[in-house]
Each structure stands twice: as C-alpha cells, then as structure tokens.
Amino acid sequence: MKTKKVSIANVINIIVMALLTFICIYPMWYIFINSFSSAHAINLGVYILPKEFTVEAYKEMFEIAGLPASIKIAFMRTIIGTTLTLFCSSFCAYLLADKDLPKRKLLYRFFILTMYVNAGFIPYYLTISNLGLKNNFLVYVLPTAVQAYFIILIKTYIESIPSELIESAEMDGAGLVKVYIKIILPLAKPILACIVVFAAVNQWNSWADDMYFMQGRKAVDLHCLQYVLYTKLQSNIVTSQAGAAAGAIPKVSSQSLRMAMSFITIVPILCVYPYMQRFFTKGIMLGAVKG
Amino acid sequence: MTQTAVKQKKELTGRQKKKIRLVLLLLPFMVMVAIFSYVPLFGWSYAFVEFSPGKSIFESQFVGLKYFQRIFSNPKDFLMVMRNTLCISFLNICFSVLPAIFAIAISQLKSKRYAKIVQTCTSIPNFISWVLVYSIVFMLLSSEDSALNIILKNLGLITESVNPLGNVDHAWAMQVAIGVWKSLGYNAIIYLSAITSIDQELYQAAEVDGANNWQKILHITVPGLLPTFFVLLMLAISNMLSNGFEQFWLLGNGMTWDKLEVFDTYVYRLGIKNMEYSLATAMGMFKSIVSILLLTFANWSSKKLRGESIF
Numbered sequence: 001m002k003t004k005k006v007s008i009a010n011v012i013n014i015i016v017m018a019l020l021t022f023i024c025i026y027p028m029w030y031i032f033i034n035s036f037s038s039a040h041a042i043n044l045g046v047y048i049l050p051k052e053f054t055v056e057a058y059k060e061m062f063e064i065a066g067l068p069a070s071i072k073i074a075f076m077r078t079i080i081g082t083t084l085t086l087f088c089s090s091f092c093a094y095l096l097a098d099k100d101l102p103k104r105k106l107l108y109r110f111f112i113l114t115m116y117v118n119a120g121f122i123p124y125y126l127t128i129s130n131l132g133l134k135n136n137f138l139v140y141v142l143p144t145a146v147q148a149y150f151i152i153l154i155k156t157y158i159e160s161i162p163s164e165l166i167e168s169a170e171m172d173g174a175g176l177v178k179v180y181i182k183i184i185l186p187l188a189k190p191i192l193a194c195i196v197v198f199a200a201v202n203q204w205n206s207w208a209d210d211m212y213f214m215q216g217r218k219a220v221d222l223h224c225l226q227y228v229l230y231t232k233l234q235s236n237i238v239t240s241q242a243g244a245a246a247g248a249i250p251k252v253s254s255q256s257l258r259m260a261m262s263f264i265t266i267v268p269i270l271c272v273y274p275y276m277q278r279f280f281t282k283g284i285m286l287g288a289v290k291g
Numbered sequence: 292m293t294q295t296a297v298k299q300k301k302e303l304t305g306r307q308k309k310k311i312r313l314v315l316l317l318l319p320f321m322v323m324v325a326i327f328s329y330v331p332l333f334g335w336s337y338a339f340v341e342f343s344p345g346k347s348i349f350e351s352q353f354v355g356l357k358y359f360q361r362i363f364s365n366p367k368d369f370l371m372v373m374r375n376t377l378c379i380s381f382l383n384i385c386f387s388v389l390p391a392i393f394a395i396a397i398s399q400l401k402s403k404r405y406a407k408i409v410q411t412c413t414s415i416p417n418f419i420s421w422v423l424v425y426s427i428v429f430m431l432l433s434s435e436d437s438a439l440n441i442i443l444k445n446l447g448l449i450t451e452s453v454n455p456l457g458n459v460d461h462a463w464a465m466q467v468a469i470g471v472w473k474s475l476g477y478n479a480i481i482y483l484s485a486i487t488s489i490d491q492e493l494y495q496a497a498e499v500d501g502a503n504n505w506q507k508i509l510h511i512t513v514p515g516l517l518p519t520f521f522v523l524l525m526l527a528i529s530n531m532l533s534n535g536f537e538q539f540w541l542l543g544n545g546m547t548w549d550k551l552e553v554f555d556t557y558v559y560r561l562g563i564k565n566m567e568y569s570l571a572t573a574m575g576m577f578k579s580i581v582s583i584l585l586l587t588f589a590n591w592s593s594k595k596l597r598g599e600s601i602f
Contacts, residue, residue, distance in 0.1 A: 009504070013396055014405070020393075021412040024476060027427040028415070030438060034430070045441045092320045100306060101313045110321065114328040116586060122562040123334020124327075126344070133325070142326045142590020146320050175310055205420035208537055209344070212563070226422045230541070233422070250424050255436045260416055262426040276418070277411060280480050 017150040028266060035259035042255060057260035060252040064238070066220065067228055067261070072139075074204065074225040078268075081141040086196055088145040093154035094184050095176075108155075116149045128213055135216040139209060140224070144202070150195050158184060158193040194279040197272060204268055229261050306371040338519075358573040368557070369574075376553045380531040384466045385528060390475055391516050394482030395508060412514065413476025421537035424473060428456060428542065456542060461549035462546035466542060481523070482516055489515040521597065532578050532585070554578055 033050045034042055035058070041051035062068055095101060096108050133139040165187070169179050185192070205227035214222050232238045238254040338358055340351035362369050377467040389424070393413075416424070431438045435454040441451045455465060493511045536555035543551035552560075558578070562571030596598050 010399070010401065013399055017396065017400065017409045020475070021409050022461075022473065024413045024416050027431055031427065031430060041435060043441070045438070045445060088320060088323070088507050092317065095313055095317045095320075098313055101317070102310055107317065107321070111324055114324055114581070117328055117332065118579050118582070119328075119331035119334055120572065120579050121558050122572040122575055123331040123337065123567055125563065126334055126337070126568070127326070127331045129344070142323070147463060175308070176316060201418055205418075205422075207420060207449050208423050208540075226420050230422045233426055255430070255434065258426065259430065260470075262423060262430070265423055265426075266419060270415075271493075273415065273418065280414070280477075 008176075028270075031259050031262050031266070033169065035263045037256075039253035039256050042253065042259075042265070047074070049226050057256040058254050061257055061260045061264075064232070064261075066223060067225075070223050070225045070228040071264070073222060077137070078200050078203040078222060081144060082200045083197055084145045085147060085150065085175040085199040086192060088290050089147050089150035089190065089194060089195065090154050090184070092146055093151045094158055094180050095179075096151065097155045097158040097178075099166075102208060111146070111151055112148050125212060131195065134213045136213075137222055139213045140203070140206070143209075147199075150199070153195065154188060154191055155243040157188050158266075161187050197276050197279055199274065201269065201276070225265055229258075229265055232258060232261060315455060334572065335576050337569055340569065342569045342572075344568065354569075358569050359577075361570060362573060362577070367420050371549065372552055372554055372557045375550060375555060376532055376534060378551060379463055379466060380527070380534050382463060383470060383534065384524065384527050386467060387473055387523065388480075388520075389480045390478035391520055393475055394479040394516075395512055397479065397483060398486045398512075399504070399508075410476060410480070414480065415476070416473045417477035419473075420542050421535075424469065424538075425541040426467065432456070456544060457546040459547050459550055462543075462547040466538065466551065469542065470538065479524075482519060485516050485519045486512060518597065521593070526592050529582065529586040529589040532582050 008060065028049070033044050033259070036050040036053055036055065037046045038052035038054050040055070041130070044051075081124075092111065096104065096111070098104075101107065101208070128134060128139060133142070161184070164181055166179055166183060174182065207224065207230055210222075210224050210227040211230070238257045299464075336348055337351075340353050341346060341353060342348070344353045353529070397406050397410055400409070429437065433454045434440070435452050437452075440449070440452045443453065455461070456466070489511065494507055497507050499513060532554050534553055534555075535557065539551050539553045539556050543556065554574075558571050558574050561567045563576065590600050
C-alpha cells in the first residue's frame, strides 16, 4: 500500500519535471522552427516542425543595416573581453597569492571591496564619460577586466598549488612573470577554463553598456548584436536596406526577421553550453562566494 | 661564516627586490580597479551641487541638501518606485523556496540520467541574455503574431490581440514568473550540491527506523538545506533595492510603468533621459547607502543566528 502511494508520487514527479523541462526548452525550439518557416506559415501557426521551409529570413537578415557589423563587434568584445579578463584577473590573483607581497591582506581587501561598493549609475556614467570611453570600443572590455569574484576563485586555487613548485622555479632564477606563465597558467587550467566560459557568456550577453555608452553618431558601427536585436524588437517594422529602398511589400515579415535574429543570438550560447555544464557548481560559487 | 652572511644579505635584497616588483606589477591593476570602482564615489558630490554636464564640479553652485529634500518633499514618484522595488523583491524572496523544492524533486527521481537531463535543460534559460528573454516573451506571448495570439485566434476565442506584457494588474506576477523561469534550474544546482553533501548514513538510519520517503525529506533533507537557504536569503535581503535594471527596462513599458518602474530604471530615466543629474545622483546615493546598511544587517543577523558571517 505504502509503496504504491510513493510510486504515484514518483509518477507525478516525473511528469511535472518533464513539463518544466518542456517550458524551458520549447521557447527556443519555437523560435528555431519559426525562423525557418515562411511568413504565411507563421501566421497560421508553426509549433512542432518548420513548415514551408525557407531560409529567406536569414538571407534578408544579413541585409539589415548594421547587423553584420554588430555580429563582428559581438565576437570581438567576447574574444578580447574574455582574454583581458582572464589575463588581468588571474595575474592579479597570482600576485595577491604571493606571501611576499607587502600589506597583502589590505591589498586583497582593496580588490574585494569592489563587490560591495557601488557609487550608483550617474557617477559611474560621468566617470566613463570623463575618461573618454563613451562611443569607444574599450568601454566593453576595460571595466570588466579585473573582477573580484574571479580573483577570489583563482587566488584560492593558486594557494592550493604546492608552494614547493613555485619556490623551486624561483630558485632556478625564474622571475614573477616567468613563474606565472610557466607554472601558474598550466596548473590553474581547470579554474581558468571555468572563468573563460563565464566571462565569455557575460560578454556575449551584455547589451546595457551598449545602450548607456554608445549613443553618439560615431558609435553606429560599434553596437553589438544583442543591442541591435533589442532595437529591432522595439520597432514595429523591421526591414532590410534592400526592402526599404524598393518600397515594395517585403518578402519576409518583421516577425520572421526577429525570429532569425533571435536565433543567431542564441546559437553561440547553445554551442558552449555543453562545455559549461562541468563548471556549473563552480559557477554558482561565483554568485554566492565568501570574500 | 662570512660567506653565509653575505649570501643571506644577498638573499634578503633579492627578496626585497621581489617585494618591490610585486607591488609594481600589481599597481596598474589597482589603478584600473580604482578608476572603475572607487573614483565614481567622488561623483556623489554631484548630489550637492547644481550640476550640468560639461561643467566641472567646482564651477557648479553648491546647493546643500536641496536635492535630498526634493526627493522627500515631493515623494509621489519616489514612493511608487520604492513600493515597486520592495514588493517585487519581496515576491522574489517568497518564491526563492522554489529552487529548493525543485532540487528535492530532482533528487527524488529514480533515473539519474533523467535527473541530469532535467537539470541541464532547466538551467539553459539562465544563460541567455535578458534581450533574448524579452524576445521570447515577445514572440510567444505578447506581439501581434505571437504563438499565444495565433492559437487563441485560431480557436476563435479572441478577435483582438492580447498583450500580457501590457497588463498592469498582473505586471508583478508576470515579472516574477519570468524571473522564476529564467533562474529556477540554475538556482536549484546549489541545493542539489547541498543535498549530495548530506550524510547518507542519516537516510540509512531513518530507513532502519521505518521512515518513508516523505518523512526522510521532511526530517533530513529539508533541515540539511536550511543553512544554504539562509545564506541565500541574507544575500537576497542585502540586494533588495537592486532587482535588476535589464529585466524591468526591457519588459516594462508605458502601460505597466506604474507597477514596473524600479529603482534602477528610475535613476537611469531621471538622469540620462531627463538630464536631472544631481537628483538622480542623490537617488543613487540613497540606494547605495541603504544597500550597505541592509548588507550589514544581513551579515550581523547571520553572525547572531549561525555564528558565522556571510561575507
């Protein structure tokens, strides 16, 4: 009797879990199948598989003003930003992990305190503005270069590396930079991989800094994909340059274009996602870490 | 004898050299951190002057607490923003039990493979940007040709399109639901790892005593998760005033403004769109100070209750 009750609960549990999984996955699938369906089919409803298969939306999408450039910028900020974060945060962590650093605790706090100190948006905005970083690609990558969370994680990891390894290298006359490159980087690979993945996802997903700081006329070519998608979602009608010039009824509906744009914005995340999973638990530590 | 002394001296200078090098190498990074995190703090002075961009702080006229008085003397907007921010945060905190329940449910699944699939799939939404969340909500629910509207129209239930994002009555519920959708699976992971770290012997002992599954959950798993829940609760309390610029900027609109204007979006609108730099700085300053107080409170209560600080 008892076991039967439990098994009913189990069945309900399995079904509820399946439902939740479906709710999390289906929206992306819906966008995917719709982006490959004709405008006519979309209006009738496409729910399971693409109908009236077409790649028109994707062809047309690349004609949208500023879109190809924005894809390039998105990749650039992800690659440059991630590299910079990786280098700066890990090098800082390495220096802060060295017991010979004078006033080590104080200096460490100087970095960690940045997690809690927040001047507010306007002072930050004016600081960026005064530094001449407005309408400048560097605003994407510089402010995120040294990150306290990452420093904590890498420093903790470096401190777990046997100090004899570092000391013996120093005995052999290796300088700080050499030890960092020859010993720290290879040995700290697991944690660095974790940081690469999380920093890259953060960079790819950023758009607010674009909206804040890229409003000048000089910045039209500096928008990233997420921001362009945002503006296209805001405007009622989306057309490509060719479509607008011809003044004809566009072959592809605004909705199809939005679907296609959304899908290419999601793809890179879905591509790195399988690799990310290994770092989940560590990534959570990023969020709820002890200083 | 003398040789070792000389050697020692050499080593000492070598070490001192290393110390200097360490500091010199660290210096550029300290400057960077200072510029982006500490220099903006001087911007708080904008709250006390008649500031307009292009003018330096020294040319601006000192007005004392005028802007702080303005916040509190005409508090209509301020109170609305405060209410929205706090209510949404409160609702989010109420729903923060869900990831724990979800984690327990996953851990009860017999097939580990199925559990892995569920966990993997439900964490995906956490890694997509808010713009994409907006896009998904737009395509599936609220636009003219959204899935919802097409289905309802095909069924003949509606003739006019519905727009759940424009519904002011359910605006909070909608936003909390979207937030849960995005973070449920990911937030469950921390509870899942807490569950695996619970001593298995406890379960075996309970089995010997004849406990059923529900009793095991109630008396072993739930107490085992409480410390994690408490830490996360404290973090949530210290973050009460920041419920996210991106979500509310993207998913709020003119129709739901009364319910979805939160602190972060209000400061941005006030400062950048309305050019009220001084007023917006004063608001931001208020937020930062209250946040620090909440953080101190959370830390203090953690120390009192658990004998361990969270930071």
